[in-house]
Amino acid sequence: xxxLHWAIISPFLLAILIPFFYRYIPKxxxxxxxxxxxxxxxxxxMQQMLQTTSQGGxxxxxxxxxxxxxxxxTVYLDGLSILFALLITGIGALVVLYSIYYLDKKKEALNNFxxxxxxxxxxxxxxxxxxxxxxxxVFWELTSLSSALLISYWFQRDKSIYGAQxxxxxxxxxxxxxxxxxxxxxxxxxxxxxxxTIASADLVMASNLFIPAMILVLLxxxxxxxxxxxxxxxxxxxxxxxPVSAYLxxxxxxxxxxxxxxxxxxxxxxxxxxxxxxxxxGLFTLFWGSLSAVRQKDLKGILAFSTISQLGLIMSLLGxxxxxxxxxxxxxxxxxxxxxxxxxxHLINHATFKGSLFMAIGIIDHxxxxxxxxxxxxxxxxxxxxxxxxxxxxxxxxGIPPFxxxxxxxxxxxxxxxxxxxxAWNMQxxxxxxxxxxxxxxxxxxxxxxxxxxxxxTGKFKPENFDKHVHEAPIGMLISPIILVVLVIVFGLxxxxxxxxxxxxxxxxxxxxxxxxxxxxxxxxxxxxxxxxELFMTMGVIALGTLLFIYMKKWSSLAIYKKESDIxxxxxxxSLSALVTGSQKITRAQITGRLRDYLAYMSIFIVLxxxxxxxxxxxxxxxxxxxxxIPGYMWVLVLLFILTTVVVxxxxxxxxxxxxxxxxxxxxxxxxVAFRAPDLALTQFLIETVVVVLFLLAFKHLPNLKKERTKxxxxxxxxxxxxxxxxxxxxxxxxxxxxxxxxxLESISQYxxxxxxxxxxxxxxxNVILVDFRGLDTILEVLVLAIAALGVITLxxxxxxxxxxx
Amino acid sequence: MEILMSITVGxxxxxxxxxxxxxxxxxIVMGLVIxxxxxxxxILTMGGLQNGMPPLLGQEAANYTDPLPQALILTAIVxxxxxxxxxxxxxxxxxDAHKTDDLDQLxxxxxx
Numbered sequence: 001x002x003x004l005h006w007a008i009i010s011p012f013l014l015a016i017l018i019p020f021f022y023r024y025i026p027k028x029x030x031x032x033x034x035x036x037x038x039x040x041x042x043x044x045x046m047q048q049m050l051q052t053t054s055q056g057g058x059x060x061x062x063x064x065x066x067x068x069x070x071x072x073x074t075v076y077l078d079g080l081s082i083l084f085a086l087l088i089t090g091i092g093a094l095v096v097l098y099s100i101y102y103l104d105k106k107k108e109a110l111n112n113f114x115x116x117x118x119x120x121x122x123x124x125x126x127x128x129x130x131x132x133x134x135x136x137x138v139f140w141e142l143t144s145l146s147s148a149l150l151i152s153y154w155f156q157r158d159k160s161i162y163g164a165q166x167x168x169x170x171x172x173x174x175x176x177x178x179x180x181x182x183x184x185x186x187x188x189x190x191x192x193x194x195x196x197t198i199a200s201a202d203l204v205m206a207s208n209l210f211i212p213a214m215i216l217v218l219l220x221x222x223x224x225x226x227x228x229x230x231x232x233x234x235x236x237x238x239x240x241x242x243p244v245s246a247y248l249x250x251x252x253x254x255x256x257x258x259x260x261x262x263x264x265x266x267x268x269x270x271x272x273x274x275x276x277x278x279x280x281x282g283l284f285t286l287f288w289g290s291l292s293a294v295r296q297k298d299l300k301g302i303l304a305f306s307t308i309s310q311l312g313l314i315m316s317l318l319g320x321x322x323x324x325x326x327x328x329x330x331x332x333x334x335x336x337x338x339x340x341x342x343x344x345x346h347l348i349n350h351a352t353f354k355g356s357l358f359m360a361i362g363i364i365d366h367x368x369x370x371x372x373x374x375x376x377x378x379x380x381x382x383x384x385x386x387x388x389x390x391x392x393x394x395x396x397x398x399g400i401p402p403f404x405x406x407x408x409x410x411x412x413x414x415x416x417x418x419x420x421x422x423x424a425w426n427m428q429x430x431x432x433x434x435x436x437x438x439x440x441x442x443x444x445x446x447x448x449x450x451x452x453x454x455x456x457x458t459g460k461f462k463p464e465n466f467d468k469h470v471h472e473a474p475i476g477m478l479i480s481p482i483i484l485v486v487l488v489i490v491f492g493l494x495x496x497x498x499x500x501x502x503x504x505x506x507x508x509x510x511x512x513x514x515x516x517x518x519x520x521x522x523x524x525x526x527x528x529x530x531x532x533x534e535l536f537m538t539m540g541v542i543a544l545g546t547l548l549f550i551y552m553k554k555w556s557s558l559a560i561y562k563k564e565s566d567i568x569x570x571x572x573x574x575s576l577s578a579l580v581t582g583s584q585k586i587t588r589a590q591i592t593g594r595l596r597d598y599l600a601y602m603s604i605f606i607v608l609x610x611x612x613x614x615x616x617x618x619x620x621x622x623x624x625x626x627x628x629x630i631p632g633y634m635w636v637l638v639l640l641f642i643l644t645t646v647v648v649x650x651x652x653x654x655x656x657x658x659x660x661x662x663x664x665x666x667x668x669x670x671x672x673v674a675f676r677a678p679d680l681a682l683t684q685f686l687i688e689t690v691v692v693v694l695f696l697l698a699f700k701h702l703p704n705l706k707k708e709r710t711k712x713x714x715x716x717x718x719x720x721x722x723x724x725x726x727x728x729x730x731x732x733x734x735x736x737x738x739x740x741x742x743x744x745l746e747s748i749s750q751y752x753x754x755x756x757x758x759x760x761x762x763x764x765x766x767n768v769i770l771v772d773f774r775g776l777d778t779i780l781e782v783l784v785l786a787i788a789a790l791g792v793i794t795l796x797x798x799x800x801x802x803x804x805x806x
Numbered sequence: 807m808e809i810l811m812s813i814t815v816g817x818x819x820x821x822x823x824x825x826x827x828x829x830x831x832x833x834i835v836m837g838l839v840i841x842x843x844x845x846x847x848x849i850l851t852m853g854g855l856q857n858g859m860p861p862l863l864g865q866e867a868a869n870y871t872d873p874l875p876q877a878l879i880l881t882a883i884v885x886x887x888x889x890x891x892x893x894x895x896x897x898x899x900x901x902d903a904h905k906t907d908d909l910d911q912l913x914x915x916x917x918x
Binding site for chain 1: 816827832863909
């Protein structure tokens with residue numbers, strides 16, 4: 001266990017202490033105790049970055065967990081991991097700081113909040129630093145779990161519970177799929193280590209399980225990263241407290257899917273399926289998210305769909321960038337490197353501006369009591385700091401210079417235009433769609449940024465819309481968004497700050513082996529790169545977006561604008577309730593509560609199974625040799641016996657039934673006599689007598705039973721089932737007897753015959769077997785009788801008094 | 807003889823199954839009694855029904871019938887007797903408590 005191991009575990013350890021802090025130091029807001037940890041971890045990861053990963057080095061250490069199953073707690077810190085680690089700890093620290101001012105220490109259950117948050121932070125660090133797939137999966141599910149706990153933080157609200165359940169169901173579904181993908185990968189490569197899997201990527205590529213493994217892993221990534229059609233959980237997760245939304249649902253957890261795609265790019269990429277699925281789903285999500293965001297009336301709703309859309313953007317860039325693994329040489333793959341670079345760059349940018357926007361909107365919510373854009377307005381002069389933060393965040397999101405969003409948007413357009421040039425995989429046919437969809441989606445992005453900004457801050461301030469006195473937030477709440485917004489500007493003006501410290505090492509991790517022999521990725525990023533087509537596209541976006549906003553009144557009466565909810569939500573709700581009602585129906589149809597039905601199921605199943613087995617192995621046979629002859633009197637006996645048996649169901653008089661069944665028992669005893677079993681005959685006679693006496697006793701004690709005398713419903717099915725059972729027993733008896741005779745299997749009884757007297761000093765072999773050779777059976781049989789007798793006594797003697805006898 | 811006995815056992819199982827599929831507890835108990843007869847006879851038949859002397863050494867015979875199935879059946883008879891007695895009393899108590907021996911009425915509420 002190295003320090004890095006403990007760094008991942010430390011949030012969990014601190015989470016254990018949180019309730020004690022909360023309970024015993026109530027004067028200080030619990031958040032302050034939490035705040036130190038992400039800050040310290042951030043410092044640690046910064047130091048790791050400067051010392052190791054920015055030079056292209058990796059930190060790797062392993063500790064055994066379940067070594068016999070090849071599960072090692074292996075940490076692997078490279079460029080990609082450190083990028084996420086810095087995001088998680090950095091934004092984590094800011095979010096904790098923000099939450100200290102956001103959550104009231106008197107009104108809220110802070111101990112729960114910080115325990116869940118720390119659990120999430122540790123799990124997220126575990127996901128991105130683990131090299132072992134099973135460990136990754138464990139942390140992955142922990143993020144789902146802690147996310148659901150955080151969404152349902154205000155568990156008194158139905159909507160919170162609904163949102164938590166929805167996100168849990170969808171992300172856990174994806175998690176299971178991902179586990180399946182990992183299992184397939186393991187069966188191909190024989191290792192759970194991601195790095196070793198990457199090393200044997202050729203093996204994976206050659207396997208015919210390649211496509212299933214890829215799709216299963218992608219399902220995990222798409223559900224976590226809220227890609228279409230699994231994006232529906234994210235808007236409902238907005239019921240969480242705003243710090244949670246800012247942290248989990250914009251900056252970190254939803255990027256776990258992107259991390260997974262980036263991490264597995266060296267394993268799966270370079271094939272058309274990966275390219276089309278990842279970039280296609282990403283592009284559609286980008287378009288769908290931006291279109292849906294425009295329709296939202298709730299500020300957090302806008303941001304949720306905007307997050308979905310931006311995640312789609314990054315996903316599509318990762319898809320396009322995977323082409324560089326296909327063109328593993330030549331000049332043109334450098335173009336697709338740029339797509340990966342853009343993805344990483346936008347990932348950082350998105351975390352900064354989306355985090356600040358969420359925090360700003362949290363402030364608005366906190367200070368005004370509403371997030372409805374129809375009630376808000378005119379806050380510009382009242383909340384100037386929040387106004388500035390939102391302005392910069394929204395401008396960056398919309399892609400306006402000089403903020404970082406502008407650069408990544410330009411680079412995104414470049415990537416999409418270059419995707420059009422891909423000379424393989426049918427791109428000649430559909431390639432034009434890539435920049436067109438991207439461009440249209442950007443127009444919507446610009447539009448919802450305008451809506452978000454202008455509907456909140458401009459217009460007339462109406463104090464009657466708000467429940468409380470509206471004023472600027474306290475300074476503590478503003479610190480975190482201000483830091484993030486400063487980063488937005490800094491990364492916008494000096495993007496190369498990130499280039500060689502973070503982006504290039506991350507590219508090395510996503511595209512290993514592409515650059516060899518000391519070459520390096522060319523990652524110079526400039527704010528201004530000349531009058532290219534991309535610039536005109538951005539101008540078009542701004543112009544069209546502004547036009548759409550100005551004429552918003554005209555198109556806002558359209559039905560598509562009014563319908564706020566996603567069309568996939570009814571589908572989800574419907575299938576969930578159909579699942580419940582469907583399983584209830586099946587249960588009701590199957591579990592009837594009637595003994596007869598269960599017996600019928602069992603009998604039918606046994607008969608069919610045995611019949612199939614016999615048919616399958618052609619086991620029907622009739623014993624021919626070694627059959628004992630039938631003496632004349634046996635015909636009479638058997639005939640009488642069968643007649644007596646068959647008559648039983650047709651008798652309605654119970655007294656007669658008892659007598660007939662008694663006669664049956666005595667006939668069995670006569671059979672025993674005929675087959676030379678004196679002890680059996682004796683026992684059978686005695687026991688049958690006692691049984692008949694018992695039946696008569698019970699009969700005597702059931703005076704009302706006589707009257708009932710219901711004629712049994714002659715049901716054809718019952719008859720068929722019984723005939724089936726009877727025929728099956730006969731057939732099996734015959735063929736097993738035949739099998740025994742044909743194969744000359746001898747009885748072991750010769751031993752008993754030979755040794756009864758010599759070893760046990762008894763001449764009655766049956767009795768010797770019962771008490772000597774196999775005496776244990778007899779002891780237990782006596783025990784059975786004793787238990788039955790005790791049971792009978794208990795049933796008769798012990799009665800519940802004082803409450804209802806069931 | 808074995809073929810004839812196998813068919814007889816089949817008839818016993820058939821009738822027992824039919825009785826056990828009925829609604830009355832009493833008939834089910836009867837079915838239980840008959841199915842145990844069937845099982846006992848099946849064990850005996852499968853052991854082989856060769857003509858030999860009863861398994862008593864005093865007979866000084868050349869061949870005896872197989873003693874092992876007989877011992878097994880003897881155990882089974884006693885156990886099935888214990889079971890029958892218990893089930894019978896259970897049925898009686900059920901009737902006593904609910905005043906019905908119809909299983910459909912003993913099923914509980916219909917919504918379940």
